[in-house]
Amino acid sequence: MNKLICYEHGIYAIDADYVRPNLAAIHLVVENERAAFIDSGCNDSIPNVLAALQELRIPVENVDYVILTHVHLDHAGGAGAMMRAFPNARLIVHPRGARHMVDPSRLIEGSEAVYGVEAVRRLYGEILPIEATRIVEATHELSVDLAGRELLCLDTPGHAKHHIAIVDRKSGHVFTGDIFGVSYRELDTDGRQFIILTTTPVQFDPAAMHASIDLLLSYRPEAAYLTHFGQIKNLPEKAIELHRMVDDFVAIAMREKDVGADRHVRIRDGLANLLLDDIKRFGCQLASTTILKFFANDLELNAQGLGVWLDSNQT
Numbered sequence: 001m002n003k004l005i006c007y008e009h010g011i012y013a014i015d016a017d018y019v020r021p022n023l024a025a026i027h028l029v030v031e032n033e034r035a036a037f038i039d040s041g042c043n044d045s046i047p048n049v050l051a052a053l054q055e056l057r058i059p060v061e062n063v064d065y066v067i068l069t070h071v072h073l074d075h076a077g078g079a080g081a082m083m084r085a086f087p088n089a090r091l092i093v094h095p096r097g098a099r100h101m102v103d104p105s106r107l108i109e110g111s112e113a114v115y116g117v118e119a120v121r122r123l124y125g126e127i128l129p130i131e132a133t134r135i136v137e138a139t140h141e142l143s144v145d146l147a148g149r150e151l152l153c154l155d156t157p158g159h160a161k162h163h164i165a166i167v168d169r170k171s172g173h174v175f176t177g178d179i180f181g182v183s184y185r186e187l188d189t190d191g192r193q194f195i196i197l198t199t200t201p202v203q204f205d206p207a208a209m210h211a212s213i214d215l216l217l218s219y220r221p222e223a224a225y226l227t228h229f230g231q232i233k234n235l236p237e238k239a240i241e242l243h244r245m246v247d248d249f250v251a252i253a254m255r256e257k258d259v260g261a262d263r264h265v266r267i268r269d270g271l272a273n274l275l276l277d278d279i280k281r282f283g284c285q286l287a288s289t290t291i292l293k294f295f296a297n298d299l300e301l302n303a304q305g306l307g308v309w310l311d312s313n314q315t
């Protein structure tokens with residue numbers, strides 16, 4: 001299977017080999033034989049990353065940056081291993097995420113609380129720490145220089161408070177981590193892409209998510225690169241869908257707020273029904289059971305995230 005996807009403007013996606021094929025991507029920007037990775041996948045992703053560099057004939061010494069959209073482990077779990085493999089790279093990460101890359105213990109604990117101890121060990125292995133001297137904190141509008149190509153970091157909370165998105169000034173395209181939803185290529189229908197919100201625990205913030213989506217659109221990007229998964233286009237219409245979904249998700253959570261012990265299951269079922277309505281309207285012909293299989297993990301995490309939001313929200 002081809003693990004390296006080539007887009008325009010020296011932009012690539014590498015399959016992170018996370019859980020299933022085409023679930024998580026690591027993006028790569030190449031300018032004048034210098035390289036920047038956006039997100040790191042996990043430790044298991046490293047062989048694909050090295051193979052991609054070899055295929056593109058880029059020595060590991062030419063990797064200038066590893067940029068993390070946020071420090072959830074499907075995006076940042078392999079960062080320590082990457083930094084060891086790339087001797088000249090600097091790590092770019094949100095100021096709220098930086099200390100967790102120096103000392104990953106709280107990150108691991110947080111993930112264990114969401115996924116369970118066993119699953120974290122199986123999915124991520126040993127999370128390697130990164131020397132503080134190699135880390136650059138990405139404050140809002142930090143400009144990163146990749147061989148003269150500007151990569152602009154934007155503070156984009158809503159999915160997580162430690163989330164940035166990156167505007168590539170050369171192409172005008174944006175790297176959106178998890179703030180612009182997830183979109184799996186297997187669901188593409190007539191060349192169109194289906195998109196869904198992600199509200200993974202524990203920092204979903206609907207108002208911030210609306211604002212971050214609008215901020216990204218204000219750059220009028222022609223394409224976005226989602227960690228889950230790869231390039232999408234027609235962003236203004238996708239943004240309308242995402243804005244509507246933020247409101248629908250909040251309505252589902254609020255509806256089930258006081259139902260007691262069943263709350264999580266009822267929120268998850270509500271999200272599943274919404275998903276099936278949306279995707280049928282979109283025109284996807286796959287069976288409901290197949291669709292639900294693709295999104296099982298998202299539905300579970302989204303429901304958990306909405307539960308945490310309800311508990312922390314004084315409404």
Ligand SMILES: [Zn+2]
Nearest residue numbers: 072074178227
């Ligand atoms: Zn993610």
